[in-house]
Amino acid sequence: xxxxxxxxHLLLGHSEMDGxxxxxxxxxxxxxxxxxxxxxxxxxxxRAHLEQHFKEENEWMRRSAFPxxxxxxxxxxxxxxxxxxxxxxxxxxxxxxxxRETEEKDAFQVAGRGELQLGVLVEVMRxx
Numbered sequence: 114x115x116x117x118x119x120x121x122h123l124l125l126g127h128s129e130m131d132g133x134x135x136x137x138x139x140x141x142x143x144x145x146x147x148x149x150x151x152x153x154x155x156x157x158x159x160r161a162h163l164e165q166h167f168k169e170e171n172e173w174m175r176r177s178a179f180p181x182x183x184x185x186x187x188x189x190x191x192x193x194x195x196x197x198x199x200x201x202x203x204x205x206x207x208x209x210x211x212x213r214e215t216e217e218k219d220a221f222q223v224a225g226r227g228e229l230q231l232g233v234l235v236e237v238m239r240x241x
Contacts, residue, residue: 116142
C-alpha cells in the first residue's frame with residue numbers, strides 16, 4: 114500500500130489549519146508503513162498530534178463561527194475516542210488487523226479480528 118502523502122489537493126485555504134493537516138498526513142503515512150513493533154510509538158505520536166490539532170481547530174472554528182462546527186467538533190471527539198481505544202488494544206498486544214493489496218486496482222484484502230480497527234477503516238473509507 115502506498116502511504117498517504119501531502120499535496121496541494123488537500124489544502125483547505127486556511128493557513129492556520131493547513132500546517133496541522135500536513136503534519137497529520139505525514140503521520141498517517143508513517144502509520145501506514147509501520148511495522149508491528151513501530152506501531153505503538155507511531156500511534157502515540159498520532160494521538161498527541163490529534164489532541165493538539167483538534168484543540169486548535171476547535172478553537173479556530175469557535176472564533177470564526179465555522180458553520181458546521183458543532184458536528185465537526187463531535188467528529189473530533191469520536192476520532193480521539195477511537196484512537197485511544199486502539200492505543201489500549203495495542204498496549205495489550207493486539208495488532209490483529211492486516212491490510213494487503215490485491216491484483217485489483219481498487220481492492221484490498223483485510224484480515225483480522227479487530228472490530229474497532231475494521232470499524233475505523235470502514236468509517237475512513239466512507240468519508241473519502
